[in-house]
Every structure is written in structure tokens, then in C-alpha cells.
Amino acid sequence: MAEAGAAVDRQFGDVRVPVLIAMAGLPGAGKSTIAEIIGARLGAAIVSVDPIESAILSAGIDSDQPTGLAAYLVAETIAEQALLSGHSVIVDAVNAVEPARLQWRDLAARADVKLRVIEVVCSDQDLHKARLEKRIRRLPHVDETSWHAVEQSIEEYDEWRGASAALPRITVDTTATIGENVETALAFLEG
Secondary structure, three states: OHHHHHHHHHHHOOOOOOEEEEEEOOOOOOHHHHHHHHHHHHOOEEEEHHHHHHHHHHOOOOOOOOHHHHHHHHHHHHHHHHHHOOOOEEEEOOOOOHHHHHHHHHHHHHHOOEEEEEEEEOOOHHHHHHHHHHOOOOOOOOOOOOHHHHHHHHHHOOOOOHHHHOOOEEEEEOOOOHHHHHHHHHHHHHO
8 A cells, every 4th residue: 555655645746635637538438447547556536427327327317317417416526525535536437528527627626636637539440449349337227338329429529628628638549558548647647
């Protein structure tokens, strides 16, 4: 455990100074994999929107309700509590639209922590499709994402503009190795 603390010391100068890291990108691009590795390296809590939505649906809330929005709001509450307790947090979510991105900026301001955004893309469409086809998340009540759903997400994915364009952000392409992307992301977080 001391090793994880040392990693946080090197990354952020002081273990007691939490940071909020928001992942962003299309389903199946590789956000969760990168978030898990970075979380382990930094000792940061991971708050993932998809399992939260699955739990909401498991509770009997109809899928025609705004369960996605509810999941983002629950994730925000969990992340805020962790930040206020002195823990760094990685939010694993698509963050495709301006309001979702700015939600994390506002949370960082309220919690008085730095916000860093790691956008994950997969520029090789065939590789992206192949990853989706073999992905198994085991989330009850949440269907595995189809390529058709990703194509719809592309249409709805907002360009980084306005206030969200000013967020400290790096884009990593998962056609590179996981190790390369993790090191690139960690270097960005150190800066």
C-alpha cells in the first residue's frame, strides 16, 4: 500500500490533495480499461456510470425513465463524497455532451480540486467493432453496446467547445498499446 501512496505523492505532490479525473469517449473505446489501470496506479476511487445505471434499473425503475441522467447524478454524489474525504476519483463515463462535461468542472470547483479529462478514442473502426463484439460487462439490465449504438453515439457526441474546450484534457488513441496510453495519461496528470 505504501507503493500506491508513493505513486500519488509523485503524481500530485501530496497524498492529501485529491484530484478529479473524468474519462470521456465512445462506448467500447477503452475508457474503463485505462481508468482501472490508472486508478490502481494512483490509488484513486473509480466511479463508473454504467454499473450505477444497472443498479437503478435493477431497483425496478422503468427504462423509459431518464436512468442515464440519474446515473450521472448518483456518480456525481459518490465522487463528491470521496473527494471531500480526501480521495482522488476517476469518473468512468461517456461524457458525450457539454452538460455532462461541465458537471465535472462544477464538482471540481465545489470540492476545490483539480480536474483533468482523459478522452479515449479508437481511430481504427474495425478494432473498435471487434472490441465491442467481445466485450462482456456482466451488468444486469444493461445491454451490451452494439456498433449501431456507437454510430448513434458518434452523431450525438458534442465537439469540445466553449467551457469544456478549456478543461485540461488529453486525448489518447487506443490503437496504441495500453501501456503507452497509461504512461501518456499519467504524464498528463503529473503536469
